[in-house]
Amino acid sequence: MSTTTIAADRPGNADPAITPFTVTFLIRRFDPEVDEEPRWQDFDVEMYATDRVLDALHKIKWEQDGSLTFRRSCAHGICGSDAMRINGRNRLACKTLIKDLDISKPIYVEAIKGLPLEKDLIVDMEPFFASFREVQPFLIANKAPEGGKERIQTVAQRERFDDTTKCILCAACTSSCPVFWTDGQYFGPAAIVNAHRFIFDSRDEDAKVRLDILNDKEGVWRCRTTFNCSEACPRGIQVTQAIAEVKQAIMRGKP
Amino acid sequence: MPQQTAGTLTAAKKSTTSPRPAGTLYRGREGMWSWVLHRITGVAIFFFLLVHILDTALIRVSPEAYNVVIGTYQTPLMGLGEVALVGAIVFHAYNGIRIILIDFWAGGVKYQKLMFYIVIALWVITMLGFTPRHLINVFSH
Numbered sequence: 415m416s417t418t419t420i421a422a423d424r425p426g427n428a429d430p431a432i433t434p435f436t437v438t439f440l441i442r443r444f445d446p447e448v449d450e451e452p453r454w455q456d457f458d459v460e461m462y463a464t465d466r467v468l469d470a471l472h473k474i475k476w477e478q479d480g481s482l483t484f485r486r487s488c489a490h491g492i493c494g495s496d497a498m499r500i501n502g503r504n505r506l507a508c509k510t511l512i513k514d515l516d517i518s519k520p521i522y523v524e525a526i527k528g529l530p531l532e533k534d535l536i537v538d539m540e541p542f543f544a545s546f547r548e549v550q551p552f553l554i555a556n557k558a559p560e561g562g563k564e565r566i567q568t569v570a571q572r573e574r575f576d577d578t579t580k581c582i583l584c585a586a587c588t589s590s591c592p593v594f595w596t597d598g599q600y601f602g603p604a605a606i607v608n609a610h611r612f613i614f615d616s617r618d619e620d621a622k623v624r625l626d627i628l629n630d631k632e633g634v635w636r637c638r639t640t641f642n643c644s645e646a647c648p649r650g651i652q653v654t655q656a657i658a659e660v661k662q663a664i665m666r667g668k669p
Numbered sequence: 670m671p672q673q674t675a676g677t678l679t680a681a682k683k684s685t686t687s688p689r690p691a692g693t694l695y696r697g698r699e700g701m702w703s704w705v706l707h708r709i710t711g712v713a714i715f716f717f718l719l720v721h722i723l724d725t726a727l728i729r730v731s732p733e734a735y736n737v738v739i740g741t742y743q744t745p746l747m748g749l750g751e752v753a754l755v756g757a758i759v760f761h762a763y764n765g766i767r768i769i770l771i772d773f774w775a776g777g778v779k780y781q782k783l784m785f786y787i788v789i790a791l792w793v794i795t796m797l798g799f800t801p802r803h804l805i806n807v808f809s810h
Contacts, residue, residue: 442692502694502695502696522693527695592697592701592704639700639704639778640703641697642695642701645697645698654700654771654778654781658778661772
């Protein structure tokens with residue numbers, strides 16, 4: 415905050431690269447105790463090009479309106495708490511830099527779509543985690559490992575499911591899916607990604623069970639290949655590719 | 670103490686600036702818009718087929734009734750409608766091939782954007798071939 419003031423006080427001295435500028439944020443607010451409908455509220459924030467949208471939310475909450483409500487934990491793209499819709503696309507607020515946005519127009523920030531809105535940028539994640547739990551996202555290996563110690567895996571076997579191990583469960587993919595918006599029963603991309611992670615793991619013994627679960631009419635077959643999930647994933651997981659591989663595995667009857 | 674208890678409904682706070690009270694439209698990319706177009710053309714084709722089956726079935730009622738109904742289609746307005754119909758079917762067909770390739774060809778997911786632009790290009794070429802010839806037929810009668 416102090417650096418902002420100093421730079422603003424001495425405009426002649428400032429390097430253009432580190433001059434703060436005013437960015438307008440339009441945030442979709444909703445206070446369940448007061449509002450019947452969400453409403454847009456605008457905030458002007460002094461920002462640097464290297465700041466992130468999360469920094470803007472912090473400045474608003476700390477300096478302008480303490481009632482602004484959002485989730486964030488690690489603030490470095492690992493915990494997956496701050497997925498939100500920024501300029502109409504699902505992004506992590508902590509990984510979206512101001513320099514990558516068009517600041518000549520206001521930046522729209524709103525909660526992710528398709529999950530029940532609780533307050534401001536916070537949604538009820540329970541339906542999302544319920545789908546996640548349903549695919550049994552944990553290693554099922556009942557046989558004793560060979561040699562009695564480790565379950566050995568080759569580099570190629572590990573590589574097979576490497577992409578889907580990156581998921582941080584931020585719900586950016588699931589809440590970008592048009593099928594999920596209109597039909598909350600659909601497992602959603604994130605659950606399928608996490609099923610994929612174990613279906614194609616050579617150490618796991620219950621791929622068949624997961625394939626059966628996803629062969630449901632609300633399972634992988636609801637995917638309409640809109641690619642919104644792959645585009646939204648902050649970890650760059652090829653989500654649609656993973657779903658396609660699960661579809662193929664179901665048709666083959668094995669991973 | 671708060672002026673009112675939690676849960677008391679009051680008039681919504683006045684929205685400050687934005688004219689858009691609803692959420693923004695999700696800004697998907699090629700994949701999402703091709704899906705939207707596929708859905709719209711699919712539903713449109715379904716309704717066409719419904720009407721088409723009904724009017725063709727009129728031949729069972731009486732050949733005269735069939736001729737009257739088919740005769741009403743020979744208007745310039747219907748001719749333009751046929752351009753829209755062919756446009757919808759051509760897009761749905763080409764994009765259908767794209768979706769089959771995404772599902773069954775290993776490189777399909779990787780090249781889905783390119784395939785979308787190929788679909789659009791093929792659609793333009795097909796319509797350039799069809800539309801002038803069809804409209805000459807429609808308007809020269």
